[in-house]
Amino acid sequence: MFSEKGLKANCFMWSIFFRILLQKYGFCLQRHVVWQQFGLFSVIFEHMKIKILFFFLYSAIAFGQDIRSIQLFNPQTNDETPVIGFSEVLILRFDDLSNSSAVYRYTIRHMDRYWKDDGLFFTEIATGSLNGQIDQMQYSFNTLQPYTHYTLTFPNDKMRPKISGNFELIVYKDSQSNPLFTRRFSMMEDGAIVGVNLNRTTDARRPEVNQRVEVQALGNSSALMQNTNSVSLTVVQNNNWNVAVYDKRPSSTLGNKLLFQQMDLSFPGNNEFYYFDNKNLSYAFDMVAGAETVENVNYTYLHPVWAFPLNYQYQPDVSGAYYFRRNDLGIERDADREADYSWVHFALDSERTEQDIHVLGGFNDFVATPENKMVYDENLKKYIAKIYLKQGFYNYILATKNTDGSLNFGKVNGNFWQTENLYQAYLYYKPFGRNYDGLLGYGEFRTPVR
Structure with a gap:
């Protein structure tokens, strides 16, 4: 026709x-x-x-789906964990695939230790304007997919948090009640030094749990030791808030130390993250089986992965993180505006299962959506998915969805006590007279289980 x-x-x-x-x-x-x-x-x-x-x-x-490639990170450490002190800043970056010069705005709200809105007014949590404009932008260059790249440095003179704790950064176009996306971040006081340690554990009632976290917090004031009931601990695995233990109270004290040594402060080890690197879209590279460009659209085909049971095999990863990169014949390009987009094809060799399987990682905030859901191909005997991603280095994991909507990160990949994971400890403090959960200290642990 x-x-x-x-x-x-x-x-x-x-x-x-x-x-x-x-x-x-x-x-x-x-x-x-x-x-x-x-x-x-x-x-x-x-x-x-x-x-x-x-x-x-x-x-x-x-x-x-115009808004893509959202990153919120600490430039001082190049760290994917958005936790900073009051003298530090975060960088927010994202792309608008409509390639327009749209005006985007942002605001913040304070959250409690469970990441629920605690109802504080803006004047109670920050100084400056209630809304700010993201005015740093640049157009893509030498890419098949045109886009506009936006950057925000925060906090800034226009808006600055004045209390510690959990915050939600809200980015919107017309109304903050209809956000384009939100991202979590935390402001930290210099109130305690938090140390994290990790041990192997076994639990006959929960065989998938095999890593136990211990935390010590060294307080900077005697008032903390006198108000231990006002202290609570949250521990998160790999910046993935689907895998977290909330609201643990100190199990004991030792001098001016708070000790958290509960047996139930335990996690499934899961497995090392899968990864791929498509910084060069013309050639098959790390874990990439093939690459092609058809009608000005890039395609990246990954090697299939296999489902558990498999033996544990050590493979270095970046704890679910992702980094945008473009490298042409050894020349490193400016990934912010020169990295292109590609349809990345994922594949899992497996028999059909009754549960949904999703491709997750830091790149999609570990949120299961129809876009990252895998579909079973009866002819190939594989689960497949395709996601439109900015080129670079990615970690990802395959998660199954339970009937209650929760996610299982070990059913496909396996659970091993040897797995290297990033454990992040958030120490909250809410003494009498304070109407919010302040973040007293933060610590993390990245080394292998001993």
């Missing part, structure tokens, strides 16, 4: 039309696509109309 040339000339109009199609039928269409070419995953279409249809389906996804 339409020529391929004519369709391409009306790309934007058709992308809107097929966006609607995708929302209604896209999931069903994906289930009938057969991927297999030279042992790699690639889409094979025998009819030109089908090829054009899926070209625009891909475009629709890109246009329909």
Whole structure:
């Protein structure tokens, strides 16, 4: 009915039309696509109309999800953990794939130790304006996917938290009640030195639990030791708030130390993260089986991974983090505006399971969504997923979703006590007369289990 040339000339109009199609039928269409070419995953279409249809389906996804590649990190340590003192700053970065010069704004709100809104007024938590504008932006250069890159340095002169604790950074366009995205961060007092240690453990009632955390907090004032009931500890694994133990009270004291040595301060070790590196989109690189560019769209095909049971195998990782990079023939480019986007194809060799499987990591904040849900291909006997990602180095893990909506990070990958994990201890303090949970200290532990 339409020529391929004519369709391409009306790309934007058709992308809107097929966006609607995708929302209604896209999931069903994906289930009938057969991927297999030279042992790699690639889409094979025998009819030109089908090829054009899926070209625009891909475009629709890109246009329909404009905000991508969100990062909030500490530039002083180049750390993916957004915890800072009052003299430090965080950097927020994200891309707008609409390639516009839209005005985005931000605000903050204070949260309690459970990451629930504690209802404090803005004037109680910060100085400056209630809303700020993200005014640092630059357009992409030399990329197939055009985008606008936004940067915010925070806190700043326009808005600065004045109390410690947990915060939510809210980014929006028209109304903060309709945010584009939110990110967690914490402001830390210099009230305690927090040390973390890790041991192997066994629990017959919970065989998946095999790593036990111990925490010592050295307070800077005698008032802390006199108000131990006002102190609570939260421990998180790998910046993944799905795997956390909340609100532990000191089990004992030793001089001016608070000790947290509870047996239930324990975690599943899970397994080392999978990873891939597609900093060069022209060649197969680390854990990349193949790469191609078709009709000005990049595709990255990863080697399939295998499900547990497997023996533990040590593999260094970055605890679920991700770093954008572009390297062309040994030349390192400015990843902020020169890193391109690619459809990354994930694959898991496995029999079908009743539970949903999701591709998760720091890059999507460990949040399970329809976009990162894997679909089973009966012909290939594999779970497959494709996600539109900015090129770089990524850690990821495969998680199953339980009937109650919680996530299991060990069923596919396995649980091993030897696994290296990042454990992060948040020490909160809410003495009598204070109406919020302040963050007294923070500590972390990255080394192997002894």
